[in-house]
Amino acid sequence: MKYHIITYGCQMNEHESEKIAGILESLGFEASKSKEQADFILFNTCCVRENAEHKTFGNVGALKKLKDENSSLMVAVCGCMMQQQSVAQKLAETFPFVDLIFGTHNIHTLADMIGDCILNKQRVVSIQEGDLSIHEDVPVTRHSWPLASVNIMYGCNNFCTYCIVPYVRGREKSRSAKEIVQEIQGLKEYREIMLLGQNVNSYNGGGVDFAGLLETICAQTDVPRIRFMTSHPKDLSDRLIDVIASQPRICRHIHLPVQSGSSNILAAMNRGYTREQYLELVRKIRKRIPDIALTTDIIVGFPGETDADFADTMSLLQEVKYDSAFTFVYSRRNGTKAAEMENEVGKAVQKERIMKLVALQNTITEQKNKCYEGKTVRVLAEGISTRDQGHVCGRTGSGKMVNFAGNKDMIGKFFDVEITEGKKTTLFGRITQEQG
Ligand code: SF4
Numbered sequence: 001m002k003y004h005i006i007t008y009g010c011q012m013n014e015h016e017s018e019k020i021a022g023i024l025e026s027l028g029f030e031a032s033k034s035k036e037q038a039d040f041i042l043f044n045t046c047c048v049r050e051n052a053e054h055k056t057f058g059n060v061g062a063l064k065k066l067k068d069e070n071s072s073l074m075v076a077v078c079g080c081m082m083q084q085q086s087v088a089q090k091l092a093e094t095f096p097f098v099d100l101i102f103g104t105h106n107i108h109t110l111a112d113m114i115g116d117c118i119l120n121k122q123r124v125v126s127i128q129e130g131d132l133s134i135h136e137d138v139p140v141t142r143h144s145w146p147l148a149s150v151n152i153m154y155g156c157n158n159f160c161t162y163c164i165v166p167y168v169r170g171r172e173k174s175r176s177a178k179e180i181v182q183e184i185q186g187l188k189e190y191r192e193i194m195l196l197g198q199n200v201n202s203y204n205g206g207g208v209d210f211a212g213l214l215e216t217i218c219a220q221t222d223v224p225r226i227r228f229m230t231s232h233p234k235d236l237s238d239r240l241i242d243v244i245a246s247q248p249r250i251c252r253h254i255h256l257p258v259q260s261g262s263s264n265i266l267a268a269m270n271r272g273y274t275r276e277q278y279l280e281l282v283r284k285i286r287k288r289i290p291d292i293a294l295t296t297d298i299i300v301g302f303p304g305e306t307d308a309d310f311a312d313t314m315s316l317l318q319e320v321k322y323d324s325a326f327t328f329v330y331s332r333r334n335g336t337k338a339a340e341m342e343n344e345v346g347k348a349v350q351k352e353r354i355m356k357l358v359a360l361q362n363t364i365t366e367q368k369n370k371c372y373e374g375k376t377v378r379v380l381a382e383g384i385s386t387r388d389q390g391h392v393c394g395r396t397g398s399g400k401m402v403n404f405a406g407n408k409d410m411i412g413k414f415f416d417v418e419i420t421e422g423k424k425t426t427l428f429g430r431i432t433q434e435q436g
Helices: 011-026 051-061 064-069 085-094 107-120 165-169 177-185 210-220 238-246 263-268 275-288 307-320 347-370
Strands: 002-007 040-045 074-079 100-102 124-126 147-151 192-196 225-229 253-255 293-300 324-329 376-384 391-396 401-405 414-422 427-434
Touching: 002 011, 011 040, 011 074, 011 107, 011 147, 011 192, 040 051, 051 074, 051 085, 074 107, 085 100, 100 107, 107 124, 147 177, 177 210, 192 210, 210 225, 210 238, 238 275, 263 275, 263 307, 275 293, 275 307, 293 307, 293 347, 307 347, 324 347, 347 414, 376 401, 376 427, 401 414
Parallel strands: 002 040, 040 074, 074 100, 100 124, 147 192, 192 225, 253 293, 293 324, 401 427
Antiparallel strands: 376 391, 376 414, 391 401, 414 427
C-alpha cells in the first residue's frame, strides 16, 4: 500500500504531515511520489487565506477521476480548514467520494480512523473541539535531512483580529522541555533543528520559558544549529535576547512579524505593541546581537488602513531594513473580529499598496545581499540546486540561501563560502574551507 500527501500552508502543517507519514508507515504504507500510484491520498489543508479554500476544493475535486478508476483508493482531507465545521461539512457534501475527514486535534487517531473506514466501508468524519492534550507517542517520518522540525508548542492565545489560527488550533499548549530534548537527542544525524510554534516566545513547559528551553537544548544536545519560528514581538524578552547572544549554535536570525507600521492599525489588529515599541525592540536586539538578520510578515489593506497608515508601514520598512519580508494583502476570514469590520480597503488600493511594498522590500533585500559580496559565511549544504545540478544550495545562520559548486556528497556538511555575488533572492559563492 502506498500513500501520497499533499500539504498546504506553514511549516507547522509540513511537520504534521511528517507525523501523518509516520503513522501511515507504522501501518505498513510506503511513500509514493505520485498520486496516480498511491492507494491513500491525503490533503493536509490550510485556512489562513481565503483563496486556499478554492484551491483545496479544486484539487480534491480533480481526484474524482482517479477514484472512479480505482474504487479501493482512499481519499482523506485534514488540517486547519477541516477544523472549521462548516467547511468540513461543505467538503463532505460536495465530494461524496472523500473517505476520511479530520481536524487538527486528532491526527494521533489516524490509524483507528483508517481501520473504521475500511472495516465499516463508510466515510469517517472526526473533528474534535476544545483544548485537547498533547500526544507524545506519534511516530514521525522525516524526509528533510539534514534539517528537522520539532514542535515545541501548539495553538495560540493571541487572537490577532485577522487570524483564524486560534479558532482552529485552540489555546497554547507547550510540550515539556524533557520531551523536546529527548526528541532532539534522537535526531543525531540532523545538523539543524527548527523549533516550531505559533508563538515560541510564550513557550511555557512546566515553568521553563523559551529562553530556558534554548539553554537546556544547548546544554543537553549536540545539534550544531538551532533555529526557531515564529516570534511574537510582544513576548520577546531581554533574557531571550541574552541567551541568543551567548549561544553561537543558535542561528542569528529572528523572524519578527510586524504586520503594520501604523500604531492605529496594530491596535485594530490586537497585536499588543505599538510602532514605537516594536522599533525599540529592534534596536535592543541589534545592539545586543549586531549580526542578527531580521525578517518579517506584513499585511496591507487591513480594514481602515489609510494612506497615512500605509506610509507608516513603508517608513518602518525603510527604518528596519529587513533581510526579507513575507508580504500579504489582507484576507478576510469568516469568524474573526476583522471580518466584522466595515471599513474595508478597496481591491485596487490594496493592489497598489502591495506593489509599492514589494518593490521597496526587493530593493532593500538586494542591497543587503550585495553587502555580503567579498565576505566569507558558514553554510550548511542542504541539497542540490534546482537551477544547476552542479551546484549545492544551503543557508547561512542568518537564513540567506547560498549557491556554490558541489555535489550530493556535500549535503549535510558545513562549508565556509566566500560570496562572489549577492542577488535578489540568493547569494553565490565559492568554498574556501570544508568544516565538516
Ligand atoms: S500570534 Fe496572531 S497571527 Fe500569529 S497565530 Fe496567533 S493569532 Fe494568528
